[in-house]
Amino acid sequence: IPLFLDVIQTSYSWGSTPLDEMIVYKFYVISRKYNLKDVYIAYWLDGNVGYRSNGWDFALDDYSVYYPDRKLGLSIDYPGGVDGQAISPIGVKVYPPNNFRSDSLKWTFNWYPGGGRGAPAGQDPIRYLEMSSGRIMENQVEPIGSQFIISFGPFNLNAGDTVSFYVGEILGKGIEGVLKNADRLDWLIRQNFRVPSSPPNPPLRVEEKNRKVILKWNPREGDVNPETYLDPYRADSSLKPFEGYRVYKSTRSSAGPWTLLAEYDLPDNKFGYNTGLQHEYTDLGLLNNFEYYYSVTAFSKPDTASDFPSQESSIYRNAKVVVPGAEPPPTVGQVAAVPNPYRGDIAYHTYDPQWEKPAGTRDRWMEQDRRIQFINLPVQCEIKIFTLAGDLVGTIYHDNPTKGYEDWNLTSSVGQAVSSGIYLFTVEDKNNGKIQVGKFVIIK
The missing domain is CATH 2.60.40.10 (Immunoglobulins)
Known part of the structure; x- marks a missing residue:
């Protein structure tokens, strides 16, 4: 049966210590149609702690722990397994709604094994019974996957009413780190999120x-x-x-x-x-x-x-x-192609700093990231690249008063990767018509 509830979630995070290991969610639950009685709210976590590769085996050595006084549940990675040991557990701390004392509500903690062997029931009546049971399960002993709910209630929610509450998702170095950050989150909420801030960035x-x-x-x-x-x-x-x-x-x-x-x-x-x-x-x-x-x-x-x-x-x-560099020379005469020879067996992208690097947001080197650079270019010039037989491979136009170089990705004007060989180039200074001729070698 639809309850006609609106749920609004906002989230808050920080980019610096000591608050950069937590995310705070604020939920607003609004009844749009009915006067609801004996309402319970549950927060569900399927931690899946650790490094995921292929499949879900990495999550099947996790276990669940609950701290009743803190209303804090943890998914913890057991040492070993296919993913080794994670640095941080994943903690969830649930705060009671405004105007409700924690001890005035009935709290429930239920954990379930992973791997499809257990989960909250799919039927609403059974879910409600679990959420409202008030049972605090003993901490999970066998690491067979961690899933759990933390629920609280009961309270009434009339049509048009809103109940709001916070949930903190907390990380840290080991269990002690999570507990320390949970205390820090308590302080943060008591401060109404008013904490010291960083200075603005300098005008670099x-x-x-x-x-x-x-x-x-x-x-x-x-x-x-x-x-x-x-x-x-x-x-x-x-x-x-x-x-x-x-x-x-x-x-x-x-x-x-x-x-x-x-x-x-x-x-x-x-x-x-x-x-x-x-x-x-x-x-x-x-x-x-x-x-x-x-x-x-x-x-x-x-x-x-x-x-x-x-x-x-x-x-x-x-x-x-x-990009540091010398000022452009007055005219041609010192133009060179570097590296020369260009060697395909050298991983130029591993240089520090990198000579060849993936373009845009790619993190993997590709064929089109190859790089030969023409240096010592005058302000305005035209570079032409030829095969030894005189066929035009490509043309590069340069017009820059501060940058005396241009890159070429070893691709012809029709988008074809060039082969090994000796190549000729000409550079024409557009201001005085002078032309310099040079050559370079590509070995793939």
């Missing part, structure tokens, strides 16, 4: 030079200044909690992995290294025409009054891709 600017990159982040007129940001939700009453900057670099992607290059913080206080602030960093000794990634973040003082750690702005949102 980059300058690409010959074999070096210059990073600058001094706030200019109109920029957001992380050094003056306000945080009204700190318990230590420090309204301007800015502490310093961190400079990061990656040779792989804007998602990292990242290496910390420098840290600068305010002098003369009890936090950090008291280095003093800087707003510029120069990274030397780089390879020209390779991609590098940089980010500068701002971080705050820890809130010692609430034992809340220092917060750092997003390293990913401030990431910039940078």
Whole structure:
């Protein structure tokens, strides 16, 4: 029988410690038609803890544990099995609705084995009996898969009424880590989610030079200044909690992995290294025409009054891709094709930084990612590539006042991958008509 209920779910997550190992869901249950009596609500978890490969065997060594005082259920991966041992269990903590004390409700915890050997009944009357039983099953001993429900009630829900409640999905390093994060979530909800925040990202600017990159982040007129940001939700009453900057670099992607290059913080206080602030960093000794990634973040003082750690702005949102290189020469004469010879037996995509890398969002190297680069190009020129017999393979047009190179993916103008051989190229300077001729070798 339809109950004519609307259920609205909102979710909240955080990108920094100590709240980045939990997701909070808020549910709104609204009765649209009937006056409902003796209502029970259940939250169901099929944990499937561990690394999934093919099939579901990885989940068949999990087991369920319940902490009645916390209203917290855990799906835990037993050591061994096809997936080894997961770092974190999966915890679910259910909070009673507003205006209901936890001890005024009847709570139920039922677990079921995995692999299709048990699950909540498919018939509504039997499900209701399970949800309203008030039974707290003993913790699962045999690791044969973890599925469970946590339910609470009864209460009445008249037409037009809304009941809302929170559910926390909690991770952590081992069981102790989950329990610690569950305590942190209790505190978070008591705070009504008002917690210290990270500073805004610094206004990062980059300058690409010959074999070096210059990073600058001094706030200019109109920029957001992380050094003056306000945080009204700190318990230590420090309204301007800015502490310093961190400079990061990656040779792989804007998602990292990242290496910390420098840290600068305010002098003369009890936090950090008291280095003093800087707003510029120069990274030397780089390879020209390779991609590098940089980010500068701002971080705050820890809130010692609430034992809340220092917060750092997003390293990913401030990431910039940078390609150092020399300025274009005045004309042709020094153009070269690199690498020469191009060797198909070399995995150029494994270089650090990568010479060849998948385009777009792909994470696997493909044939069209091959790369020969024409360097030392003048501002405006036309590159033509020929076979040794004089057949035109492709044409590349270059018009860039700051970038003195162009890439070619070893594919002809008709989309065909080229074969091994000796190739000729010409580069015509469009400003003065001068032409340079060169050659390169491809060995596949």
